[in-house]
Amino acid sequence: MQFTKYAHSCLRVEHDGGVLVIDPGVFSDPAALDGADAVLITHEHPDHVNVEAVTRQLDRRPFAIHGPASLAGTLADAAEALTPVEPGQTFAPAGVPVRAYGGRHAVIHPDIPVVDNLAFLVNDVIYHPGDSLVVPDDVQVDTLFAPIHAPWSKFSEVVDFIRAVAPRRVFAAHDALLNDNGYAVLDRQYAALSNCDYQRLEPGTRLDA
Numbered sequence: 001m002q003f004t005k006y007a008h009s010c011l012r013v014e015h016d017g018g019v020l021v022i023d024p025g026v027f028s029d030p031a032a033l034d035g036a037d038a039v040l041i042t043h044e045h046p047d048h049v050n051v052e053a054v055t056r057q058l059d060r061r062p063f064a065i066h067g068p069a070s071l072a073g074t075l076a077d078a079a080e081a082l083t084p085v086e087p088g089q090t091f092a093p094a095g096v097p098v099r100a101y102g103g104r105h106a107v108i109h110p111d112i113p114v115v116d117n118l119a120f121l122v123n124d125v126i127y128h129p130g131d132s133l134v135v136p137d138d139v140q141v142d143t144l145f146a147p148i149h150a151p152w153s154k155f156s157e158v159v160d161f162i163r164a165v166a167p168r169r170v171f172a173a174h175d176a177l178l179n180d181n182g183y184a185v186l187d188r189q190y191a192a193l194s195n196c197d198y199q200r201l202e203p204g205t206r207l208d209a
Contacts, residue, residue, distance in 0.1 A: 001096075001123055001209040005201040006032045008176035009048055009130070011145060013122055013209070018094030022120065022128050023048040027176035029203065033057040038093030041067035042130025043105055043117040044074040047176065054078050066093050068103075068116035085118060097123050102134035106152040125209050131174070133161040141167040143209060147174030148186055148200075155189065162194045172200035 001015040010028035013020040022040045024032050030053040033039070041049045054065070055078045062081065065071070069084035085091065087103040098120050105117035119129040119136070127141040131150060144167040146158060153174075162170050170190075178186065183200065191198045201207075 001125065002206060003126060003209050004032070004204065004206040005145075005171060005173075007203040009042075009128070009145070009147070009173045011126070011128060011173075012036075013096060013126065015094075015096045015123060018096055020094040020096045020098075020122070022122075023130065024050055024053060026050045026053075030057070035061070036063050037095075038064045038066065040093065040098065040120050040128075041065060041071055042120065042128065042132075043068060043115050044071050045105075045115070045131070047174075048130065049074065051075060051078060064093060066091065066098075068118055070116045087118065099124075099136075099139075101136050102129070102132045105131045106133060106150075108152040123209070127165065127167070128173070129161075133157060135161065135164045141165050142169070143167060144170040145173040146170050146190075148172045148190060149178050149182065150174050155186070159190070159193045162190075162196065162198075167196055169197040169199070170194055172198075175200065 004012040006028040008027040009023040010032050011022040012032050019035050019037045021036045025047040065081045066083050066085050072079040085100050090099045101119040105115045117130045117132050119134045121127050126143045128145050
């Protein structure tokens with residue numbers, strides 16, 4: 001299995017000839033969707049789902065979309081491709097085993113409604129939590145994509161989340177709102193405190209899982 005990290009929270013996974021794309025949002029390159037056999041969307045916010053890009057790619061080559069049922073209202077015409085997923089469900093989009101966790105987005109502010117959010121464990125190797133800090137307590141995660149910066153997050157909570165998941169390695173995700181100063185500070189602090197191998201990948205970096 002190989003994966004390519006695109007900007008922000010977008011991840012492309014290739015396994016046994018299948019192509020699975022997670023969270024192709026407006027901050028990531030639409031090319032991540034090229035040749036996709038299935039798409040996982042953690043939640044409805046535009047930095048995690050670029051509806052225009054997804055719809056355009058569906059017109060070129062049909063694929064299945066998997067995510068919370070609440071996505072239907074956001075996807076508009078593309079909702080026809082949506083297969084709703086529930087927390088705890090195991091399924092195999094593009095032939096890749098996936099298990100869903102969580103169910104709700106982290107709280108941004110009490111005045112802002114909390115939306116549905118699923119975390120996805122891919123092939124029992126890669127864990128993508130979307131906009132949540134849900135710890136999968138029934139599996140040893142090898143590779144974690146941690147949301148290192150967000151309006152809803154606090155640095156100490158993300159560090160504690162990484163430590164609780166205790167992966168072999170952790171890569172930065174959800175970082176498109178940072179500038180070079182923020183990258184320098186957070187990369188240094190996460191590397192020092194995560195208790196595992198921490199890296200931030202340049203968009204387009206491809207690695208073996």
